[in-house]
Amino acid sequence: MEGKITCLQGDGIGPEVMASAKQVLCVIGEKYGHTFHLHDADFGGIAIDTHGEPLPEATLQACLSSDAILLGAVGGPKWDTLAVRPEAGLLGLRKALGLFANIRPVYVHPAVAHLSPLKEEIVQDVDFVVVRELTGGIYFSEPKERTSEHATDTLTYTREEITRIVQHAFELARTRRKKVTSIDKANVMESSKLWREVANEVGANYPDIVLEHLLVDAAAMELIRRPSRFDVVVTENLFGDILSDEASMIAGSLGLLPSASHSLEGPSLYEPIHGSAPDIAGENKANPLAMLYSVSMMLRHSFLLEEEANDVERAISAVLAAGYRTGDLRGEATTTLFTEKVVQELAGVKEGV
Ligand SMILES: NC(=O)c1ccc[n+]([C@@H]2O[C@H](COP(=O)([O-])OP(=O)(O)OC[C@H]3O[C@@H](n4cnc5c(N)ncnc54)[C@H](O)[C@@H]3O)[C@@H](O)[C@H]2O)c1
Numbered sequence: 001m002e003g004k005i006t007c008l009q010g011d012g013i014g015p016e017v018m019a020s021a022k023q024v025l026c027v028i029g030e031k032y033g034h035t036f037h038l039h040d041a042d043f044g045g046i047a048i049d050t051h052g053e054p055l056p057e058a059t060l061q062a063c064l065s066s067d068a069i070l071l072g073a074v075g076g077p078k079w080d081t082l083a084v085r086p087e088a089g090l091l092g093l094r095k096a097l098g099l100f101a102n103i104r105p106v107y108v109h110p111a112v113a114h115l116s117p118l119k120e121e122i123v124q125d126v127d128f129v130v131v132r133e134l135t136g137g138i139y140f141s142e143p144k145e146r147t148s149e150h151a152t153d154t155l156t157y158t159r160e161e162i163t164r165i166v167q168h169a170f171e172l173a174r175t176r177r178k179k180v181t182s183i184d185k186a187n188v189m190e191s192s193k194l195w196r197e198v199a200n201e202v203g204a205n206y207p208d209i210v211l212e213h214l215l216v217d218a219a220a221m222e223l224i225r226r227p228s229r230f231d232v233v234v235t236e237n238l239f240g241d242i243l244s245d246e247a248s249m250i251a252g253s254l255g256l257l258p259s260a261s262h263s264l265e266g267p268s269l270y271e272p273i274h275g276s277a278p279d280i281a282g283e284n285k286a287n288p289l290a291m292l293y294s295v296s297m298m299l300r301h302s303f304l305l306e307e308e309a310n311d312v313e314r315a316i317s318a319v320l321a322a323g324y325r326t327g328d329l330r331g332e333a334t335t336t337l338f339t340e341k342v343v344q345e346l347a348g349v350k351e352g353v
């Protein structure tokens, strides 16, 4: 198999976790006889520095012409006061590629369940997926304006936008435990009232799936109280952003959660849910797992390489079981050491075959 992957390493720890991803893709390619054509493109803060904009046209074209896109993270203090920040490039890319469905699996690995700040008995059976709407809502709606005295953000959703993301969640639930939790603020917000109405209408076409509604404040509480009750969670853009960072602590670290973003047609984008972590950037401390799980999602969904994706996940499990962990999980392994162990584990299986 041959595939073109555009690699947007971005800023902060982005290049460090991207280096891990490339090593793992290289060994998977060698082991299974695939050729992954990896193309780097400038994106985020580094693109502002070199091209004066976070999403240069050449980067967008490279993404559009690839089979999949891998992204590290963008942003950092250096660019925080600019009128056009690196994050604007990320929103622009999501919009330009139509990546409306952001899939964020939350899985508690048994080897690290005891490292979650929550009690082990609360987190041990957790396995759910946040389906976050990614190209609408308050991130994009107009008007959006600011003067020194007044600032406005607008939260708009159309029936069409809600329908397609909720349908995506129901289809996903069919492959899982057949439960959808739709999260909104329908006791206050008009956009949420429409969201709930549409979720009910879509749900009527899926009699095999249980649909429940939760208000977002109660959902934030339930995620801590009994996270194992969730299977597929579907919600709007901003709620999904906040709840998924919260959910990462159920798993044990923000450095563990991957994501995939899909459009109706065209390449999908895979990225950790975390940011550029300026506080640890350049120190070889970043947990590469959110990125490596993003690679396994890419292998599975964009290249239909199920065995290879399973192999990456198996190798990660073996390295965790052997006791290697990065600092965010109270371990001492560096990014490069952890990656090396995963690569050795993958290569070792080849030798045994
Ligand atoms: N997709 C993206 O590109 C993305 C996502 C979120 C934030 N950001 C940007 O990143 C910058 C920093 O944001 P922030 O500090 O609020 O969030 P962050 O996710 O970068 O970091 C939050 C905390 O989690 C830790 N952390 C994150 N990823 C880790 C990893 N892989 N291993 C170990 N520890 C990890 C960091 O050290 C930090 O203490 C901002 O500019 C923000 O806009 C980008």
Ligand SMILES: CC(C)[C@H](C(=O)O)[C@@H](O)C(=O)O
Pocket: 075, 087, 090, 091, 241, 273, 275
């Ligand atoms: C960097 C930022 C724009 C982004 C978001 O809010 O979507 C990030 O937090 C994420 O979760 O991918």
Ligand SMILES: [Mg+2]
Pocket: 241, 242, 245, 273
């Ligand atoms: Mg976020």
